[in-house]
Amino acid sequence: MQRRLGFKTQLIGSSQVKCKRGGDLRAIPRWPPESSQSRPGVASSTFRKMATGSLNEAVNGVISQLPLWGWVVLAVVTFLTIQIYNSVHLSSKLPPSPGAFPIVGSFPLMGAKDGEPGHQMFHRLSQKFGPLLYLRMGNKHTIIVSDANMAKIVLKDQDHIFASRPWMSAGKYMGMEFQSVVFAPSGPYYKKLRKIYTIELLSNKRVLASHAIREARLVGTVRSFYEDMEKGQATNLSSTLKILSLNSLMSMIFGVTDESVMQMVGKVPMEDVKDVVRCSVELGGEFNFGDFIPIVRWLDLQGVTKRMKALTERMRVMSAAILEAHREQAKLKGSSGLSAEPTILDVVLSLQGEDALTDEGLAGVIFDMIIAGSDTTAVSSDWTIAELLRKPHLLKKLRDELDSVVGKDRLVRESDLPNLPYLQCVIKESLRLHPPAPLGIPHCSTQKTVVAGYEIPANTTTLINLYTINRDPKNWTNPLEFTPERFENLNTSIFGQDYSLLPFSSGRRGCSGMLLGYTMVQLTVATLCHCFEFATQGVKESEIDVVTERAGLVSMRAHDIFVRVTPRLPSHLYK
Numbered sequence: 001m002q003r004r005l006g007f008k009t010q011l012i013g014s015s016q017v018k019c020k021r022g023g024d025l026r027a028i029p030r031w032p033p034e035s036s037q038s039r040p041g042v043a044s045s046t047f048r049k050m051a052t053g054s055l056n057e058a059v060n061g062v063i064s065q066l067p068l069w070g071w072v073v074l075a076v077v078t079f080l081t082i083q084i085y086n087s088v089h090l091s092s093k094l095p096p097s098p099g100a101f102p103i104v105g106s107f108p109l110m111g112a113k114d115g116e117p118g119h120q121m122f123h124r125l126s127q128k129f130g131p132l133l134y135l136r137m138g139n140k141h142t143i144i145v146s147d148a149n150m151a152k153i154v155l156k157d158q159d160h161i162f163a164s165r166p167w168m169s170a171g172k173y174m175g176m177e178f179q180s181v182v183f184a185p186s187g188p189y190y191k192k193l194r195k196i197y198t199i200e201l202l203s204n205k206r207v208l209a210s211h212a213i214r215e216a217r218l219v220g221t222v223r224s225f226y227e228d229m230e231k232g233q234a235t236n237l238s239s240t241l242k243i244l245s246l247n248s249l250m251s252m253i254f255g256v257t258d259e260s261v262m263q264m265v266g267k268v269p270m271e272d273v274k275d276v277v278r279c280s281v282e283l284g285g286e287f288n289f290g291d292f293i294p295i296v297r298w299l300d301l302q303g304v305t306k307r308m309k310a311l312t313e314r315m316r317v318m319s320a321a322i323l324e325a326h327r328e329q330a331k332l333k334g335s336s337g338l339s340a341e342p343t344i345l346d347v348v349l350s351l352q353g354e355d356a357l358t359d360e361g362l363a364g365v366i367f368d369m370i371i372a373g374s375d376t377t378a379v380s381s382d383w384t385i386a387e388l389l390r391k392p393h394l395l396k397k398l399r400d401e402l403d404s405v406v407g408k409d410r411l412v413r414e415s416d417l418p419n420l421p422y423l424q425c426v427i428k429e430s431l432r433l434h435p436p437a438p439l440g441i442p443h444c445s446t447q448k449t450v451v452a453g454y455e456i457p458a459n460t461t462t463l464i465n466l467y468t469i470n471r472d473p474k475n476w477t478n479p480l481e482f483t484p485e486r487f488e489n490l491n492t493s494i495f496g497q498d499y500s501l502l503p504f505s506s507g508r509r510g511c512s513g514m515l516l517g518y519t520m521v522q523l524t525v526a527t528l529c530h531c532f533e534f535a536t537q538g539v540k541e542s543e544i545d546v547v548t549e550r551a552g553l554v555s556m557r558a559h560d561i562f563v564r565v566t567p568r569l570p571s572h573l574y575k
């Protein structure tokens with residue numbers, strides 16, 4: 001079995017699901033790629049092992065053959081190398097650091113554990129080195145920000161300096177040559193794109209106007225739970241939530257609310273879209289040595305770049321098909337199953353003059369929205385329902401609120417959400433304890449600066465550990481407990497104005513879909529808890545695991561939940 005550097009796990013990380021393979025554009029080479037294994041002479045076996053993620057194995061292989069004197073020499077040489085290297089390269093004015101080796105930097109000193117998500121590893125390091133930690137990742141200056149005060153400096157006071165993105169192969173390929181808003185470095189292009197997102201695509205007005213699409217998608221999900229019940233089957237709650245959020249976002253992009261119409265005008269099989277999202281989350285999360293050690297980039301030892309190029313080609317083909325389908329759809333506008341509201345595609349295609357986007361830019365918008373928006377919202381709903389199932393008294397309190405505000409003769413609507421204060425406490429608490437993107441997306445500084453008295457070089461990759469910040473015992477009593485009541489008397493903003501609670505990050509790079517994401521999670525949790533009683537299958541409610549996470553870009557619970565449902569509302573509402 002191939003082991004991987006624990007670190008890769010999160011910075012970046014990988015989903016457990018493998019991408020589809022085949023002989024066409026969708027062919028994604030296997031992890032680890034056969035090509036890198038059958039390349040003798042390109043790199044020594046030790047280096048190859050490192051490159052394929054098995055650093056510990058490689059080091060252990062060398063060490064187990066050393067005699068005692070060899071150990072002593074190795075220890076002395078290592079010590080001196082670190083001292084000399086660090087005295088030359090790591091100024092004493094940098095933030096506290098475990099130190100670094102030449103070429104590979106701090107990697108061997110980070111204490112990565114196999115399969116450990118990166119945010120948890122950085123969390124451990126921050127307990128030792130403090131809330132501003134310096135690492136040299138290969139040749140990249142990197143800082144890890146782990147408390148509210150430091151976050152405020154980086155995301156507010158010096159936001160103009162830290163709001164760029166570092167060079168990443170994911171941005172070059174999957175970000176369509178850095179033309180997607182997620183990966184674009186700061187500058188006029190990013191500014192233009194961000195304005196389009198804020199004003200045109202994800203504004204409050206646009207989110208409110210598209211409520212019918214999300215409500216209709218949830219009705220479909222409620223029906224699918226009910227049908228499984230009628231067939232006597234359990235439903236995989238976790239995967240159903242993923243399908244729901246992807247379908248909702250696709251519907252918002254197309255404006256289509258009905259599956260059959262979607263297939264008719266879409267000509268884009270949803271299975272393919274789902275597979276591209278899965279592969280993007282997997283590849284976006286791969287630890288690519290070439291990103292950190294440029295001298296080995298051209299070798300593409302892990303085959304990550306090759307797989308990214310293949311995936312990008314699939315994205316291009318798919319976005320061309322989506323645009324073609326959109327033209328067909330325009331002819332059917334207003335017919336059953338099609339929203340009369342302008343869709344996201346209507347809006348981006350209507351941009352004129354300076355704001356008009358290239359084909360690459362359009363593909364970037366389509367995939368930014370579905371990749372950044374779908375898993376994040378799905379896992380948030382999943383964590384929330386898992387926590388509620390473990391604590392039936394909290395679930396009852398939420399249902400009492402829903403029954404009294406919504407009643408029992410209709411489903412929840414988005415217009416009900418402002419009248420459900422306990423629901424808001426529940427969702428805030430879930431996003432606090434389980435931020436779905438625990439390290440956000442790496443930022444990058446554009447100039448040399450000083451943070452809390454430490455020198456930060458220009459071009460420093462900056463990771464904000466939202467996971468650590470949201471659990472900081474300085475700001476939260478019993479921070480590991482799921483206690484929605486803590487928000488009942490607190491007016492803490494979830495949207496980035498309060499630096500002790502940052503699920504969406506903050507500042508000019510803060511999540512552009514925060515209102516949409518927050519709304520989707522609230523509506524999903526409220527609707528499912530209002531409609532059904534759940535009985536878990538295979539594990540008792542009180543034993544649902546809300547600690548173990550899969551390594552990955554998005555923080556997912558390690559085990560899917562299967563539930564059998566019992567309706568709580570009159571039967572006509574489910575048909």
Ligand code: HEM
Pocket residue numbers: 181182183194249368369370372373374376377380435436437439440441442443503504505506508509510511512513514516517518521
């Ligand atoms: C519960 C749901 C969500 C959470 C917790 C979340 C969280 C985040 C976080 C932490 C970031 C990184 C911010 C940074 O770099 O400092 C981010 C970026 C982003 N998110 Fe979300 N997100 C969610 C839903 C969505 C949705 C629904 C969309 C759109 C459909 C979306 C679109 C984006 C985009 C475009 C960016 C990049 C912004 C930029 O670089 O300017 N997100 N999100």
